[in-house]
Amino acid sequence: MEARIPIIVGNWKLNKTIAEALALVTELKNQLASLRRVDIGVAPVFTAIHPVVKRLDGTNIGVAGQDCYWQDRGAYTGEVAASMLADAGCRYAIIGHSERRQLFGETDENVGKKTRAALDAGLTPIVCIGETEAERDSGETFNRIDAQLAGALDSIEPHEVDRVVLAYEPVWAIGTGRTASPAQAQEVHEHIRGQLRQRFDHVADSVRIQYGGSVKPANAENLMRQPDIDGGLIGGASLAAADFVAIVKAAHLAMGS
Numbered sequence: 001m002e003a004r005i006p007i008i009v010g011n012w013k014l015n016k017t018i019a020e021a022l023a024l025v026t027e028l029k030n031q032l033a034s035l036r037r038v039d040i041g042v043a044p045v046f047t048a049i050h051p052v053v054k055r056l057d058g059t060n061i062g063v064a065g066q067d068c069y070w071q072d073r074g075a076y077t078g079e080v081a082a083s084m085l086a087d088a089g090c091r092y093a094i095i096g097h098s099e100r101r102q103l104f105g106e107t108d109e110n111v112g113k114k115t116r117a118a119l120d121a122g123l124t125p126i127v128c129i130g131e132t133e134a135e136r137d138s139g140e141t142f143n144r145i146d147a148q149l150a151g152a153l154d155s156i157e158p159h160e161v162d163r164v165v166l167a168y169e170p171v172w173a174i175g176t177g178r179t180a181s182p183a184q185a186q187e188v189h190e191h192i193r194g195q196l197r198q199r200f201d202h203v204a205d206s207v208r209i210q211y212g213g214s215v216k217p218a219n220a221e222n223l224m225r226q227p228d229i230d231g232g233l234i235g236g237a238s239l240a241a242a243d244f245v246a247i248v249k250a251a252h253l254a255m256g257s
């Protein structure tokens, strides 16, 4: 099997005006231009996607939507179709982030439909899964992960699963400064890969599984060195060019050794 290429994506959440977004990606473009064998992405708010796509045209940095809808068009006020993200030049769509699940009623079933729609639109879905603190404390982590995986991958065929990226984001580690230890994260990543193997056999070895939750320059390399961690979904630390660049370089370094 070929080594999995790590993928680092900055999830900007509800941050950055168009001008701020362009300033940030211009920095990233300048500092990361020569880096190969690591996939890099940024996820601006919808209104900044198209200007950012234009600014990053011809570079090694892709653009992600932070969500998408599964219908292509129709009476769905406020939604943005996966195919429209592709039309705007996106390469990725983040799907099922825990903030969408917790604050906006996203269900496992909807995550499955959005994942299907993203693949059909030619996007790489980045599907987020992860347990809450209460679920971890009551020993429910693996059950929760399994249910989320089942929902997300319901309609995915073995021949296309390697186009899906998974992001393990323990909810208790998001924005809290409490990172999962490399061993804690690896334990869940290994479990996820085991589940993928049961469903999809050896193709599971090609699927990239990102870690997300308080990834910083200081902890990135140790996380990325874990055998089943193939990159990161970065929140707060993706808003400053220096931090995000340092994390991308840490992933690159961890892969090379």
Ligand code: 13P
Pocket: 011, 097, 169, 173, 174, 175, 176, 177, 212, 213, 214, 215, 233, 234, 235, 236, 237
């Ligand atoms: P933080 O890196 O701010 O903890 O956020 C993680 C996250 O939710 C990325 O999607």
